[in-house]
Amino acid sequence: MTVEQYFRPTKAIIDLGAIRQNVQQLKVHLNEGVKIIAVVKANAYGHGDVAVAQAALEAGATMLAVATADEALHMRKHFPHVEILVLGATPAYFAPYAANERIRLTVFSTDWVQQAAPYLEDTTATLNIHVKIDSGMGRIGVRTEEELKALEAAIIAQPRMQIEGVFTHFATADESQEELFQQQVSIFSQLKSSLQEKPKYVHASNTAAALIKDATLQFDAVRYGISLYGLTPSSYVASIEPFPLHPALSLETELVHVKQLQAGDSVGYGATFVAQEPCWVGTLPIGYADGMIRKLAGQDVLIDGQRMPIIGRICMDQCMVLLSKPYAVGEKVQLIGKQGNEHITLDEWAARVETINYEIPCIFTSRIPRVYR
Numbered sequence: 001m002t003v004e005q006y007f008r009p010t011k012a013i014i015d016l017g018a019i020r021q022n023v024q025q026l027k028v029h030l031n032e033g034v035k036i037i038a039v040v041k042a043n044a045y046g047h048g049d050v051a052v053a054q055a056a057l058e059a060g061a062t063m064l065a066v067a068t069a070d071e072a073l074h075m076r077k078h079f080p081h082v083e084i085l086v087l088g089a090t091p092a093y094f095a096p097y098a099a100n101e102r103i104r105l106t107v108f109s110t111d112w113v114q115q116a117a118p119y120l121e122d123t124t125a126t127l128n129i130h131v132k133i134d135s136g137m138g139r140i141g142v143r144t145e146e147e148l149k150a151l152e153a154a155i156i157a158q159p160r161m162q163i164e165g166v167f168t169h170f171a172t173a174d175e176s177q178e179e180l181f182q183q184q185v186s187i188f189s190q191l192k193s194s195l196q197e198k199p200k201y202v203h204a205s206n207t208a209a210a211l212i213k214d215a216t217l218q219f220d221a222v223r224y225g226i227s228l229y230g231l232t233p234s235s236y237v238a239s240i241e242p243f244p245l246h247p248a249l250s251l252e253t254e255l256v257h258v259k260q261l262q263a264g265d266s267v268g269y270g271a272t273f274v275a276q277e278p279c280w281v282g283t284l285p286i287g288y289a290d291g292m293i294r295k296l297a298g299q300d301v302l303i304d305g306q307r308m309p310i311i312g313r314i315c316m317d318q319c320m321v322l323l324s325k326p327y328a329v330g331e332k333v334q335l336i337g338k339q340g341n342e343h344i345t346l347d348e349w350a351a352r353v354e355t356i357n358y359e360i361p362c363i364f365t366s367r368i369p370r371v372y373r
Helices: 016-029 041-045 049-059 069-078 092-100 110-120 145-156 179-193 207-212 235-240 346-352
Strands: 011-014 035-039 063-066 083-086 103-107 127-132 161-167 201-203 221-224 249-254 257-261 279-284 300-303 306-311 319-323 332-339 342-344 370-372
Touching: 016 035, 016 049, 016 207, 016 221, 035 049, 041 049, 049 063, 049 069, 063 069, 069 083, 069 092, 069 103, 092 103, 092 110, 092 127, 103 161, 110 145, 110 161, 127 145, 145 161, 145 179, 201 221, 207 221, 207 235, 300 319, 300 342, 306 342
Parallel strands: 011 370, 035 063, 035 221, 063 083, 083 103, 103 127, 127 161, 161 201
Antiparallel strands: 011 249, 249 332, 257 279, 279 319, 300 306, 300 332, 306 319, 332 342
16 A cells, blocks of 8 residues: 655644544444435545545445535545435536446436436436435425426436435524424425335435434435534534544644744734734744635644644744744644643634634645545
8 A cells, every 4th residue: 555655744634433433323323224324525524535435434334425426426436336426416418427337316307307318318327316305405406296296207207217315404403493494304204205106215314413303304314424524513413412423633733933033023914913022933834725714813723732822814834823932843733633631623713713613624725635544
């Protein structure tokens, strides 16, 4: 096996053991026979799709879900025999590629079926389709029983298409209020019951629903997204989650320069930090081109097990930290993860930039190598 060599000290460490634990714990929590669809879209939420998918499959997941046709083809190269589902919309001309590569597609339009049919005439493979019901999310999907029946009839009429699944997506499964959630459950139940035949896969539960909602909503499979990576969908879910999750990602670097400033000296673009007294400042080789956006200025990092703040404006490739003493160049810096008795989480970063934990690892660019342990 080829081991890649990295010359930059900034790296994301991905704990594949944590991925496996998160899948194994969900498997125990689910009803017997319920399948786990591992959601590895967006490069596995920034964690690295191939390695994460392999760990999830080893732990008991049986299908992979991605967002785009290109993601599906990429995963098929690495997993020739695993079921792969594209959750988003795909162009009609992708249909023969999907059929030949045994990639399941999400379909929600009779027009799409009519447009895709001619592309399948020269293949002997069957295109497996998962019909999407929009029960209240307002994105893609059929919204009425009439639409669903028309779509079902259109698919049945095509010799190279078959309905393998039907699904929906909950908008508020991670919240305490139940009104919209129960409304979506009711709509999905009504619409799926109107199908002529029950497909092989009925799936509605996203991560939050799989963790905290009624077990009857697990159906044939659940889609395991954010908590596959050890992160909770919301603070509400975190307060009642049925088992402890294990965060898989940590982010580290090291000091590449240490200098002493005098009172009146400034740091960074715009000179937004001005020393009020003599102090020590360290430079880190990570910046907004890596996904460490400028709104993270002021965020703590861990050095020697202590919290120390980022000062000045974060640059494209570097940022600066106010040190408690003159540390040596090469001193390890933990940006996300544990060092000593202190711990900085993805949730802490998300709170600082006023977003959700999903977004943070997704914006880490490919310039940060993912190292698997």
